[in-house]
Amino acid sequence: MTTPEPFDLFAIRYGRHTGRRATDNVIGADPHEAGTDLEYFVWVAKRSDRVYVIDTGFNATSAAERGRTMLRPPAEGVRALGIDPGQxxxxxxTHLHYDHAGSLGAFPRAGFHCQDTEASYATGRCMCHPYLRHPYDVEDVVGFVRHVYANRVAFHDGFAELTSGLTLHKVGGHSAGLQVARVWTRRGWVVIASDASHYYRNFRQGQPFPTVYHVGEMMEGFNTIRGLADSDDHVIPGHDPLVMSLYPPPSAELDGIAVRLDVAPRQG
Structure with missing residues (x-):
């Protein structure tokens, strides 16, 4: 089998949520402990023949309503890598929560890849329950449905190979149709875990995140992402501030904005 051309892989930080408690981050945590901040990311996988953007982040309206800090519009972070969002x-x-699918309009030519079960979940009876619908924004979901009607959504059922060196895998747990991306890079197979594991401690210590649809699926998802990646160091959690310190920026100008995930993390 021919080895595919590796992707260059990046994380772009676009937002932050501070003042969290430990119980905001881990089920069963000590309520007296301070929590770890959430960093918000979108990701880019690119090589000579194609570019994939992974998630589109939240928009300014959602940031204001939910008390999140937007450091930059996610699409502008993509542009900082020399990629025109309009192209x-x-x-x-990965799923349709407000902080992962809230800026679809910033990518006017894009087709979107989503799991069947995620679309069904985000538009079905579970959204009658305030706890389950809280991570979704109704306008984002309506916008997604409009893209379905415009023939701009490709649906997947579990596993999908988008191209050689990039596959999608449904893990569920955090939402009913959460999927992760497995990407071939110069350092091997890297898994963009997104919210399959918000922090390193979630999957490494088996500690589930409190925003969850199915705890059992979330726990099994930890095993899945570890199995898909070449090592635990090849798993990239969705919101951990450590990502920005473990990996180097693509250039001095992008320090604090983006990091390369296709190189080994710093040790220690």
Whole structure:
């Protein structure tokens, strides 16, 4: 089998949520402990023949309503890598929560990849329950449905190979149709875990995140992402501030904005 051309892989930090408690981050945590901040990311996988944007982040309206800090519009972070958001034609949506699918309009030419079960979940009876619908924004979901009607959504059922060196895998747990991306890079197979594991401690210590649809699926998802990656150091959690310190920026100008995930993390 021919080894595929590796992708260059990046994380772009676009937002932050501070003042969290330990119980906001881990089920069963000590309520007296301070929590770890959430960092918000979108990701880019690119090589000579194609570019994939993974998630589109939240928009300014959601940031204001939910008390999140927007450091930069996610699409502008993509542009900082030298990629025109208006020309991106492939966007992977790991799930439809407000902070992962809230800026679809910033990618006007894109087709979107989503799991069947995620779309059904986000538009079905579970959204009658305030706890389950809280991570979704109704306008984002309506916008997604409009893209379905415009033939701009590709649906997947479990596993999908988008191209050689990039596959999608449904893990569920955090939401009913959460999917992760497995990407071939110069350092091997890297898994963009998104919210399959918000922090390193979630999957490494088996500690589930409190925003969850199915705890059992979340716990099994920890095993899945570890099995898909070449090592635990090849798993990239969705919101951990450590990502920005473990990996180097693509250039001095992008320090604090983006990091390369296709190189080994710093040790220690």
């Amino acid at each position: 991106v034609d492939q966007v992977i949506l």
